[in-house]
Amino acid sequence: MSMRTKPSFAMVWWLSLAQLITWGSSFYGFALFMGPMEQHLHLTRSESSLAFSLALLCEGLMAFVVGRWIDKGYAKQVMTWGSACVGLAFLVHRWVDSSFAFYALWMLIGAGWSATLYNPAFTVLTQHYPHDFRRAIITMTFLGGLASTVFIPLVAFLESRLGWRDALTVLAVLNLLICVPLHAWILKEIQPPSHHASNQNSKQSLQQHLKQAPFWLLGAFIVLMMAATSALPPHMVSLLRESGMNNAWAIAVPASIGVLQVLGRLVLYFLNDRVPVHQANRWVPWLIPSAFAMLLIGYGQHSFAIAFVVLYGVGNGLLTIVKGTSMAEYVSRENNGALNGMLGIPLALSRGLSPWLLGLLWQQEIGYRYGLMLMVCVCAVAIVCMLLAQKISLQKNL
Numbered sequence: 001m002s003m004r005t006k007p008s009f010a011m012v013w014w015l016s017l018a019q020l021i022t023w024g025s026s027f028y029g030f031a032l033f034m035g036p037m038e039q040h041l042h043l044t045r046s047e048s049s050l051a052f053s054l055a056l057l058c059e060g061l062m063a064f065v066v067g068r069w070i071d072k073g074y075a076k077q078v079m080t081w082g083s084a085c086v087g088l089a090f091l092v093h094r095w096v097d098s099s100f101a102f103y104a105l106w107m108l109i110g111a112g113w114s115a116t117l118y119n120p121a122f123t124v125l126t127q128h129y130p131h132d133f134r135r136a137i138i139t140m141t142f143l144g145g146l147a148s149t150v151f152i153p154l155v156a157f158l159e160s161r162l163g164w165r166d167a168l169t170v171l172a173v174l175n176l177l178i179c180v181p182l183h184a185w186i187l188k189e190i191q192p193p194s195h196h197a198s199n200q201n202s203k204q205s206l207q208q209h210l211k212q213a214p215f216w217l218l219g220a221f222i223v224l225m226m227a228a229t230s231a232l233p234p235h236m237v238s239l240l241r242e243s244g245m246n247n248a249w250a251i252a253v254p255a256s257i258g259v260l261q262v263l264g265r266l267v268l269y270f271l272n273d274r275v276p277v278h279q280a281n282r283w284v285p286w287l288i289p290s291a292f293a294m295l296l297i298g299y300g301q302h303s304f305a306i307a308f309v310v311l312y313g314v315g316n317g318l319l320t321i322v323k324g325t326s327m328a329e330y331v332s333r334e335n336n337g338a339l340n341g342m343l344g345i346p347l348a349l350s351r352g353l354s355p356w357l358l359g360l361l362w363q364q365e366i367g368y369r370y371g372l373m374l375m376v377c378v379c380a381v382a383i384v385c386m387l388l389a390q391k392i393s394l395q396k397n398l
Contacts, residue, residue, distance in 0.1 A: 011128065011186050012125065012136050012139050012140055013139070013143075014182050014185075014186045015121055015124070015125075015140060015182070015183075015186060016139065016140045016142065016143040016144065017143065017178070017182065018079075018083065018116070018121075018178070018179040018182045018183060019116075019117070019118070019121060019140060019143060019144045019147070020143040020144060020146065020147050020150065020151075021174050021175060021178060021179050022083065022086060022112075022113070022116045022117060022175065022179060023117065023144055023147035023148075023151075024147035024148065024150055024151025024152075024154070024155075025086075025090070025151055025155070025171040025174055025175060026086055026090075026109050026112075026113070026171075026175075027113070027117070027147070028147055028148045028151050028152055028155075029151055029152075029155045029171060030051075030052050030055075030106075031152075032152065032155045032156055032159060033155075033164060033168070034048045034049070036159070036164040037051075037096075037102060040096075041096070041097075041098065041099050041102060043099060043102075047099065050103065051102055051103050051106040052106065053352050054103055054106055054107050054110065055106040055107060055109050055110030055113065056110060056348045056351055056352055057107075057110065057345075057348050057352070058107045058108075058110030058111050058113075058114070059110040059111070059113040059114040059117075059344065059348060060114075060344035060345040060346075060347060060348030060349070061114075061344065061345060061348075062110075062111050062114035062115070062344070063114050063119065063340070063341040063342075063343070063344025063345075063347075064338060064341035064342050064344055065341070066078055066082075066114045066115050066119075066120055066337070066341060067119065067120070067123065067336075067337030067338040067339070067340055067341025067342075068337065068338045068341065069337075070120050070123045070124065070337040071123070071334065071335055071336070071337040071338050075120070075123075075124045075127075075187045076183065076184060076187035076188055078115045078120060079115055079116055079120060079121075079124075079183040079187060080180055080183040080184045080187070081115065082111075082112045082113075082114070082115025082116035082120070082183075083112065083115075083116055083175055083176070083179035083180045083182075083183055084112075084175075084176065084180050085108055085109065085111055085112035085115070086109050086112035086113070086116065086175045086179070087172045087173075087174075087175030087176035087179070087180065088108075088172070088176070089105045089106070089108045089109045089112065089172075090109075090168050090169070090171045090172035090175060091168075091169065091172035091176070092105060093105055093168045093172075094165040094166070094168045094169055114344070116179070116183075118140075118141075118144065118320070118324060119324075119337070119340050119341065119344075120337065121140060122137055122140075122324045122325070122336075122340075123336050123337035123340070124187065125137055125140065126325075126328045126333055126336050127333075127336075130333060133325065133328065133333075134272060134277060134321070134325050135269065135272050137321060137324050137325055138265050138268055138269045138272065138321055139269065141261075141262075141265050141317070141320055141321065141324075142262055142265060142266070142269075145258055145261040145262040145265060145317060145320075146258060146259075146262060147258075148258050149258045149259065155167060155171070158170055158171075205332065205334060205335055206332075206335045206338055206339070209331055209332050209335060209339060210342075212331075213388070213389070213392055214330050214331050214389040214392050214393045215327075215331050215339060217385040217386070217388050217389035217392070218326050218327055218330060218331060218385070218386065218389045219342070219343050219346070220381075220382065220385040221285075221323075221326070221382045221383070221385040221386040221389065222323050222326070222327075222343055222347070223343060223346045223347055223350050224350075224378050224379070224381060224382035224385070225285060225288065225319060225323065225379065225382045226323075226347050226350045226351060227350035227351075227353075227354040227378060228288060228289075228292075228354070228375045228378050228379050228382070229288060229316055229319065230350060230351040230354045230355065231354035231355050231357065231358040231371070231375060232312070232355075232358070232375075233355070234355045234359075235355065235358055235359065235362075235368065237250050239295070239367070239368050240305055240309075242367045242368065243295060243298075243301065243302070243304070243305035243308075244301055244302045244305060245302060245305055256309070256313065257309065257312065257313040257316070258313075259313075260309070260310060260313025260314050260317065261313055261314070261316055261317025261320075262317060263313075263314065263317070264313070264314035264315070264317035264318045265317050265318065265320075265321065267314075268280070268318055268321060277325075277329065278329075278390060278394065280322075281322050281326060281329070281386065281390060282386075282387065282390070284315070284318045284319060284321075284322050285315075285319060285322060285379070285382065285383045285386060286383065287311050287312075287314060287315025287318065287319070288311075288312065288315045288316065288319060288379050289375070289376045289379035289380060289383075290311050290315070291307075291308045291309075291311035291312035291315055292308070292312075292372050292375045292376045292379070293376060294307045294308040294311060295308045295368075295372055296369065296372050296373065296376070322386075326386070326389075327339050327340050329393075330389050330390055330393035330394075331389075331393070357371070357374075358371040358374075358375070359371075361374065
C-alpha cells in the first residue's frame with residue numbers, strides 16, 4: 001500500500017467535516033423525519049422506527065466487507081461511494097410514496113453508514129498515523145461529537161422553512177457536494193495493493209487473530225459496552241423525571257451530553273502524552289457503570305441525577321476513543337478494519353435490543369432500578385474482558 005509516512009494533519013480535519021455532515025444529516029436527522037413520514041405514508045411509530053433499525057442492520061451486515069476493502073487500500077473508493085449512497089438516498093427520498101421505498105432507502109443509507117462513519121474513518125487514521133493514531137482519532141471525534149448539536153436544530157429549521165421534501169434535498173446536496181469530493185480528494189493517495197501475496201498474507205494474519213483470545217475478549221467488551229450505552233438514550237428523559245428533575249431540566253440536561261462528550265475528548269487530547277495509553281484504557285470504561293451507580297444510589301435525588309449526566313456524558317465521549325483504538329492497540333493494526341467489521345452484526349443487534357430490554361425491566365413501583373442494576377453488571381463483565389485482553393496482549397509483546 002502506498003501512503004505517506006507523515007501525512008498532513010489537515011486530513012483529519014477534512015475527514016472530520018465529512019463525519020459531522022454524515023452523522024448529523026442522516027443518523028441524527030432521522031428523528032426529525034419520522035413525523036412527516038408517519039403522516040405522509042400513514043405509518044405507526046413502530047413502523048417508522050423500523051426504517052432506522054433496518055439501516056443499523058444493513059450497516060452491520062456490510063461492516064466486515066467494508067473493513068476488508070479498507071484494509072486492502074480501497075478507502076478512497078469505499079468512503080466516496082458511501083457518501084454517494086447517503087446523498088442519492090436523500091435525493092430520491094423526497095419522492096417516497098410507499099413504506100417499501102422508505103425502508104429500501106434507509107437500508108441504502110445504512111450501507112452508506114458502514115462505509116462513512118467512525119469505523120472506516122478510524123481505520124484510515126490508524127493506517128496513516130501508525131504512531132499517533134489515537135490523537136488523530138480523538139481529534140476527529142471533536143466534530144463528530146457535535147453532530148447532534150449542529151444538525152438537530154439545523155434540520156428542524158430547514159423543515160420549518162422549506163418543508164420536509166426540500167429539507168431532504170438540502171441534506172442530499174451537503175452529502176453529494178461536500179462529503180463525496182472530500183473523500184475522493186483527501187484519500188486520493190491511498191492506492192490498492194499491487195501484489196497478490198500481500199492480500200494472501202493479510203488473509204492468513206486475519207485468520208490467526210481470530211484464533212486468539214484478545215480479539216474475542218475485546219469483541220465482548222465493545223459489544224457489551226455498546227449495549228449499555230445504547231440502552232439509555234430513549235429512556236433518559238423519563239428516567240431523569242423519575243429522579244426528581246422537572247420537565248425543563250429533564251429535557252435540557254440530556255441535550256448537554258454532546259457537549260460533555262466533546263469536553264471529555266478535549267481533556268484526553270491534552271493529557272494524551274501525559275497519561276499512558278494502557279492506563280487510560282483501564283480507567284475510562286469505569287465512568288459508565290459509575291454513572292449508572294449514581295442513579296442507583298440516589299434514585300429520585302436531583303444531585304445524583306446531575307452527577308450521572310456528567311459521568312455518562314464524559315464517559316461516553318472517552319469510551320468512543322477506547323473502543324475505536326483498542327483493536328489496533330491489542331490485536332492488529334493491519335487488519336483493524338476487518339476485525340472491527342466482524343463485530344458489525346453483534347453491534348447492530350446490541351444497539352437495537354438493549355433499549356427494548358431496559359424498557360421491559362421498567363416497573364411502576366421501582367422505575368428503572370432493575371435495568372440499571374443489569375447495566376452495571378453488563379459494564380463490569382465488559383471491563384473484565386478488556387482487562388484480560390490487555391493483559392494477554394501486553395504479556396505476549398514483552
